[in-house]
Amino acid sequence: MQCRTTLKRLPKRGTYDRAAIHRILDEALVCHVGFAGADGAPVVIPTAYGRDGDTLLLHGSAAGRMLQTVGGGVDVCVTVTLIDGLVLARSAFHHSINYRSVVIFGRARVVESVDGKRQALRAITEHIVPGRWPHVREPYEKELKGTLVLALSLDEASVKTRSGPPLDDEEDYALAVWAGELPLRVVPQAPVDDTRLVAGVEAPPYVRAYRRPRANG
């Protein structure tokens, strides 16, 4: 994945890149959060997230070690990766993966207010399942108080992607070896009802027709 990529380090508020960053963040489901652990060695943890404008939002138990460390004002790197397909070349050497990724550097800010936490939880829930928030029981204040919410600016975000066919050495194009792309897609399967559903409750349209990216996104 490291060959033939395009690195677009953001010029301040570059509109095109900002839109590309938003699209990738809105399509992916989890991010990988990197920070220095207690012994100084790097730690990389997957977690859910949401986006509110140009801010990435993370949440977890207020007792959790990961978010406590990251919320302590340390340098953090958050990476989000979408895999679009496999790239099969005629030579072993030129095999690759088509992907889109966003890398965000910065320091996270702790969201202190109960309203700010509620808004973050809404952004994270709606990020995972758009349309879900109006249908669920909203968080109690005690739940929000027990939740640590972190906000990370997208100011230091960059996009890296690979797309398109394999690029073989010129002489290898004469080989009778199949080459091309194998696109991959994340596809929802049939929803599984919880065994304790109230009688007659059925999966709503935003679950039955779930897709990433969203139809309108």
Added chain:
Amino acid sequence: MQCRTTLKRLPKRGTYDRAAIHRILDEALVCHVGFAGADGAPVVIPTAYGRDGDTLLLHGSAAGRMLQTVGGGVDVCVTVTLIDGLVLARSAFHHSINYRSVVIFGRARVVESVDGKRQALRAITEHIVPGRWPHVREPYEKELKGTLVLALSLDEASVKTRSGPPLDDEEDYALAVWAGELPLRVVPQAPVDDTRLVAGVEAPPYVRAYRRPRANG
């Protein structure tokens, strides 16, 4: 993703966990490599990988900054994550994601020999597309010389997973809100022929019937 997870820190050579680690590593396509960058701040980069027994293999251009840094004997954390589905609870607070992840700590070793590099490239190619290696043009020695290959032991690997239905607060089970799981699967689409294929060459069975995890794995 941070609630209700099971952390299984490996007892030395614990067989069960070792098999679970292998299964997750063999199913996923990319890992996220975390290390301290030039300025000491954490960096998290997605990249392809392979597995040879209890060793994770990474590769890239010998001129590439990322692998050069990681190959310099610094502490590294490599994380691999599979997303199995969305967990929709009756309350916003208990939404979650079903996943399986492996976190590996350690220091990577540079693979110096040309034979070792060839074997690593084979493991990485076969990891991405099982069955591919015998059909492609093998690496030239000059390609291997220009490739940096790193090996990371799985000795310090641990598994973290979430599976199963949502867990709501007892009083919320009375709510007429749909709850359950929405399984997600990575599904290959129709292969796209490279525009310069030799006439008559068709996508082989291991491409047309591609799936993760492998049918026999």
